[in-house]
Amino acid sequence: MHALMVQGTSSNAGKSTLVTALCRIFSDKGLSVSPFKSQNMSNFSYKTKDFEISRAQAIQAIAARCEITPELNPILLKPLGNYLSDVYLNGKKFKKMHASDYYHKFVNTRGLVVAKTALNHLQKNSDLVIIEGAGSPAEINLQSYDIANMRIANLANASVLLISDIERGGSFASLMGTFQLIEKKYQKLIKGFVLNKFLGDPEILRPGFSKLKKYTGIPMLGVIPKTTVSLPEEDSLGKITKPVIWNKKTINKIDGEINKLSKLIQQNLNIKAIERMVR
Template sequence: MTAKTLMIQGTSSGAGKTTLVTALCRILSDDGYKVAPFKSQNMSSYSYIGKDFEISRAQAIQAIAARTKIIPIMNPILLKPLGNYKSEIFVNGVSYRKMHARDYYKKFALSTGLEQSKNALDQLLKVNDIVILEGAGSPAEINIQRYDIANMRMAEYCRSPVILVTDIDKGGSFASIVGTLALLDKKHQKLVKGFVINKFRGDVTILQPGYSVLKKKTMKPVIGTIPLIEFDIPDEDSLHANPKQVSWTKKYLLTLDREIDHLANTVKKNIDIKKIRGMLN
């Protein structure tokens, strides 16, 4: 069996990729599918430590949302920042070595990093109905695009449709969407099937004229507008000076599960789930 795939990418860091993947893992799990999250490369100081492995806590939480076992191949490459452009690199949950960013890009990313990421994804595809992939940052970071193993390379590898999510609360979302697409290769533009507008405040009808213009310029639809909501699920620390600490107790996991349900219910009410199901290839 080869799983169906869907990838969530963003116009920037903090756009809402992680929370959207978390919500979709729970929504599709509720539908009865065997679901797994996957992020080939993640940078975070805060991790989930299993019995004999360590991965990003974001993928651990997504696995909980999917009601599946947390395993290292869900995040085959983890970078834990050490300062001065250096990170400790974990491969499939095991410490590999400490590397400067320059060496990581030139000596690791497109060799060991890409190979291990593809192998990990292949394993997940064999034992699940659906794998939800999460990108990193933006796929249009043209200064490091050639070394990017977390976005379009993975989508192209598994022929996954891509949903592009943007944070409208920061402003500039329409320009970010159009600009992101413009900076992608034509073959990668074709993989993008639609957009999700995240963190919106107010009456969604005021966005409709913008959506019409966006559709004319990109020939792709907005498939959901998610309101800015309160939920108690830890963010990645790359955007926050004081990210929430997590203690993986039974009590916390019960609380986390309720928060995931709250997030999933909100997302389900505000995106076109039928279109998303239709995108699963």
């Protein structure tokens, strides 16, 4: 029944990777864990003869040691160009939709119902649901259509970790700005900040941690060093992403990489503080 959510100050901040590691960490602690992302946009998927979901949630399920099911990613958008996407609901192709119709006619009606139903199912059947947000929760032009971030966190009664990619620069401003632009009623859900892809001595960052906590009341829970993890990535701007053949050899390789990743995260994240959040 408990839930934890990872949101980011931007796309590619490290949400998928952190959720993957946390799924393995809490599975290792003996909990039945399920990953969840209400809405994902990707042309790379995990596909069986019965359903199709984002491959990020399939990898997170491997990390959680749970069954890969459509509920893990109830809405998948496969972009076609010219503002059109194929929309998949619960693993099945629903229809081709224009972005305008998707936002104005779908997300707050059928989309939200599909997401809530899947989330409720996972919460009833898991000790812990670890949820991945999408993009940034501070896209103020889209907040009324956002069914992947704060509204989902609120429905799940989830504690939220906000992660930022420090390699891009401006991470303290990104964390502070994101917090301030989130609707006031949701700010209380953010329980910790995380910095990702840091090179150097994290001690140099500590004065920033103190100031950030002074302004927001939220602690920094960890600094994750930049590292190379050989997990299949989502398709994104500037990256060449290869298809995955989902055979036993590939899954065993992914499992080994998840173990390495989870050890790295445990060494650099305050897991005890996160455990207290989800009790």
